[in-house]
Amino acid sequence: MRGYVYQIVLLLVVGFLIWSAASNVIENLRAQKIASGFGFWHNAAGFDVNQKLIPFSASGSTYGQAFFVGLLNTLLVAALGIVLATIIGFSVGVARLSSNWIIAKLAMIYVEVIRNIPLLLQLFFWYNAVLKPLPDARNSISLPGGIYLNNRGIIFPNPQFAPAFEWVVIAFLIGIAGSIAFYIWARGQQAKTGKQYPNGWVAFGLVIGMPLIVFLLAGQPLSFEYPQQGRFNLTGGLQIFPEFVALLVGLSTYTAGFIAEVVRAGILAVSKGQTEAANALGLRSGPTLKLVVVPQAMRVIIPPLTSQYLNLVKNSSLAVAIGYPDLTQVFMGTVLNQTGQAVEMVSITMGVYLTISLVTSFAMNIYNKRMALVER
Structure with a gap:
């Protein structure tokens, strides 16, 4: 009983501390006339982000999208x-x-x-001593493969995918699943017989070879937009x-x-x-x-x-x-x-x-x- 009493008292004390802290926060927010809640989620953001993996703009995006x-x-x-x-x-x-x-x-x-x-x-x-001292866009360092390096980052050729490229992706995913299944089967067989199987070569053939064959049969549905060196800046390409x-x-x-x-x-x-x-x-x-x-x-x-x-x-x-x-x-x-x-x-x-x-x-x-x- 003594242990239960101690635990109940501890819960009451912790609950009182949490309630006191929450009440204090609410009162301070009211005193400073700061809104509470999550109504801001759908409000317009009004700012832009330079690196984004999903569409985002200063005019048409919300705080939720910024998150x-x-x-x-x-x-x-x-x-x-x-x-x-x-x-x-x-x-x-x-x-x-x-x-x-x-x-x-x-x-x-x-x-x-x-x-x-x-x-x-x-x-x-890395940021101030290595990357920032690189030359500006006008004097970009040209690397093999159409890659440029300057103080604005690394600019790669931008891949352009044709609709048929989705079959290459499907083949790649099937290859990953197949290599995992073969690895599990090979481990079971090795535990029974002691025989080793070429797991690496099989995985290479399924993950690399099979998508490559599909890529060739689909007519090579991949092209690249190479960056172009202008007088003052680089145009095109994929910037990192x-x-x-x-x-x-x-x-x-x-x-x-x-x-x-x-x-x-x-x-x-x-x-x-x-x-x-x-x-x-x-x-x-x-x-x-x-x-x-x-x-x-x-x-x-x-x-x-x-x-x-x-x-x-x-x-x-x-x-x-x-x-x-x-x-x-x-x-x-x-x-x-x-x-x-x-x-x-x-x-x-x-x-x-x-x-x-x-x-x-x-x-x-x-x-x-x-x-x-x-x-x-």
């Missing part, structure tokens, strides 16, 4: 950042354990330098803004430094006898790392790797410092300044980042259970 523009920009940089940080981090982590002295020391220097410089300073470095590049590179390299240490710790956690047994069976260092060491190390790597993914997503909010239009910059910056409804803006933004983090944790926990040892 989705910022959300998609945040998801874009977070997804690409996770992929790049994983690739860089695993490469550097393995390199730290290399028998080559130069490679191991270079990897160590990368980790020690990147991890000990604040991320905000690194973003400023320097704010996006600086944020993506900064987040990826910074998080990769931590992932590298996670990978190194996971590999060192595998008993040395596993490597010796693989060598005794005639496996070389590459197959040993791929087939023996890393699969066992993943049980140690995945939990802290999940934390690094969550940190990357949350650190993307630093985009406001260099002007990248993510959710924080667009919604909690411009929209909040125009509407003044801080409670609603902050609550929505916090809820979005919480949801993204929970979904990421949920997906990684599922993967962690699949990689865990199955005990009898």
